[in-house]
Amino acid sequence: MWNWFYQLASPKWFYEISARLIPWFSGIMLILFVVGLVLGLLMSPADYQQGNTVRIMYIHVPAAYLSMMAYMVMAITGAIGLVWKIKMAHIVSVSCASIGAMFTALALLTGAIWGRPTWGTYWIWDARLTSELILLFLYLGFIALHNAFEDKRTADKASAILALVGVVNIPIIHFSVEWWNTLHQGATLSKFEKPSMDIEMLWPLLIMIFAFKFYFFLTLTLKVRAEILLREKQANWVKKLVEQTGR
Known part of the structure; x- marks a missing residue:
């Protein structure tokens, strides 16, 4: 187990093994999106x-969840990355930021579209x-701080600390409908309660969540691979890869 963990911490090993995962992720994602959208829409x-x-x-809930x-x-x-000084951990963390910001923006946009006819x-x-808007600002702040x-190494440490501070907002988002009197409806899906929707709506929603x-x-995976090449461009294995690709 620990051998696998240390292998995963190697940029070269991750870059090589991740190439095998991309086709699987792509195929499963496309199938789930097609099935979920047909059933849902x-x-x-x-x-x-x-x-x-x-x-x-079917778009808003998965986007908010992700x-x-x-x-x-x-x-x-x-x-x-902060505790064990693992470079790959910081690479994954940095690569998450723009994806998370995109999901948050999509959740806010679809929520606004839904809110107009529902709330007026x-x-x-x-x-x-x-x-949720604060979450978007946290993502943007993370990106801006890292680029500053x-x-x-300094950028990784500073942005990781900001990310840890911002974790407090996650339970606030999740439990806000229970802690305060809000217009937003309660949780559609719960680990401890029966889903509050028809089964014909539930299955498309679950499929779309997995598609997302x-x-x-x-x-x-794609962003991590790109970040690895950027950071390891002076490594011999990257130079050899570039030479092979250029032939």
Whole structure:
């Protein structure tokens, strides 16, 4: 187990093994997206209150879920990099930032589109919406802070600390609908309670969540590989790779 862990910490080993994962991530993601979108947009029933507007949730809920998941991956790998001085951990952490920001922006945008016919406004300073907006600012702050330093090691440490400080916002986002009186509806899916939706809506939603997850894994893998090449450009194995590719 520890041998595998140390192998994973090697940029060269990760770059080589990740090439085998990309086709799998791509294929599974495409299948899940096609099935999820067909079931969700064409075959699932309309909501008795929201009508066809409810179909926005097949994009909004997975995007909101991945916005928090990506941040946790970013913070955890940043912490691993700080404690164990593992370069690959920082590379993964940095690579998560722009992906997480994209998911957060998508969640806010689809939420606004859903909110107009449902609440009568695109935006309200609701606890869930406000904390999700703060999450977007945390991602952007992470990216800006990392880019503010020329030395990669200093940038990695500073941005990892910011990510760890920002973790406090994740439970606020998740529990905001329970802690405060908000317009935003409660959790659709829960580990401890029966899902509050029809099974014909639940399955497409679960499929779309997994589709978004595989999109995250695919995009993260591609960004990590690009970051490895950028940081290891002076390494002999990268130079040989460039020579082989250029032939």
